[in-house]
Amino acid sequence: MFALLASFALAVQFLTRIPLNINITVSEQRLGQSVLFYPLVGLLIGSFLLILIHLLPEQSFAINAAIILTAWVLVTGGLHLDGLADCSDAWAGGLGDKERSLKIMKDPAAGPIAVIILVLILLLKWNAIQSLLLADTGLNFLLLAPFLGRVSILILMLSTPYVRENGLGSAMQKHLPQLAAKLIVLISLLLCVWFTNFYTLLSMLLLVGGIRYLSIQRIQGVTGDVYGASVEIVETAILISLAMTYG
Incomplete structure (x- = not known):
């Protein structure tokens, strides 16, 4: 039980700025186990955003959406x-060359x-959050987007080789419990359909598949930066998909 709690704490420390004053012995095995808790950390982030939105006044949806997005970042x-x-910089400036891109x-x-892409992604997120708040169809999107964003990391880790031989990402992938990770992904995708619709799931899978394809074409695998990009792209796609459906 302590090993699981330590792995969860490690995931929280790695993916968030939530202060945890816990001394954890970091081993490669524990790094791999911590990845299993990434979706749970996504739910933790979403829960924080849910608490925050309930503390905000309902008069200005645009400002509330901006506050939520700021807190999210x-x-x-x-x-x-x-x-x-x-x-973004690597794909634009790499000129199709693997080593140059890396x-x-x-x-x-x-x-x-990079600046242009970041501005666009944040604008899309802000607009989608505002639309969903205006639609008043519930706040599940604040849980779903960060949750599925981090599920995408598991999907890429299970399906795509890691390019760099050294580093955290390589150790995480090598020591990721495969069966447990596959079960978590399967359950997560089923929950996605249960709480939203098939089209939201389809959009997520197509995006992750597209990211995987482009990464293999360009650098023959993935890196930690690709994992991060996947989280942001999937989160944005989920928000837009839900906004177009319910907003």
């Missing part, structure tokens, strides 16, 4: 946005393409 420390930015991904500087 802050609680994750912009971790996945950073991955999306790195991938080198750009490691560059901490953000180019103009």
